[in-house]
Amino acid sequence: MAPINTRALAELEEIHAQNELIVVYSIARRRRRRQRGVWVRQVFLDRAVDGDFHNLLVKLRLGDAAMFHNVMRMSPQQFDFLENLVRPLIEVRSTHLRSRLRDAAAAGRTEVPSGIVTGC
Numbered sequence: 001m002a003p004i005n006t007r008a009l010a011e012l013e014e015i016h017a018q019n020e021l022i023v024v025y026s027i028a029r030r031r032r033r034r035q036r037g038v039w040v041r042q043v044f045l046d047r048a049v050d051g052d053f054h055n056l057l058v059k060l061r062l063g064d065a066a067m068f069h070n071v072m073r074m075s076p077q078q079f080d081f082l083e084n085l086v087r088p089l090i091e092v093r094s095t096h097l098r099s100r101l102r103d104a105a106a107a108g109r110t111e112v113p114s115g116i117v118t119g120c
Contacts, residue, residue, distance in 0.1 A: 041067065 043059050060068040061076050072079055 043067070 041064075043056060043063070046055075046059075056071075057068075060071060065076065068076055068079075074082070
């Protein structure tokens with residue numbers, strides 16, 4: 001039988017003790033996690049009814065500035081500034097073939113090309 005290396009045995013015991021400490025720490029950490037009061041905010045529950053983007057931004061901007069910052073990663077003022085910078089670049093323009101969707105929605109009417117209705 002080979003002689004027992006006491007130094008190696010001591011190192012293994014130390015590693016085992018460290019592993020036990022890590023397990024105990026991780027269990028204690030899980031128990032310490034704070035309980036969240038709100039699982040899903042009402043704004044996000046209403047997305048199916050209100051739509052995703054435009055109404056969500058309005059509700060967040062008016063209701064909860066901290067949540068707006070959490071969702072958009074910027075304050076409402078910073079968002080407005082950036083929106084004004086890029087609006088001319090991303091804005092949908094009307095052409096002689098079609099009008100902007102926002103114009104049609106604002107007027108409360110839906111324009112359907114006559115070819116779709118008549119089949120011609």
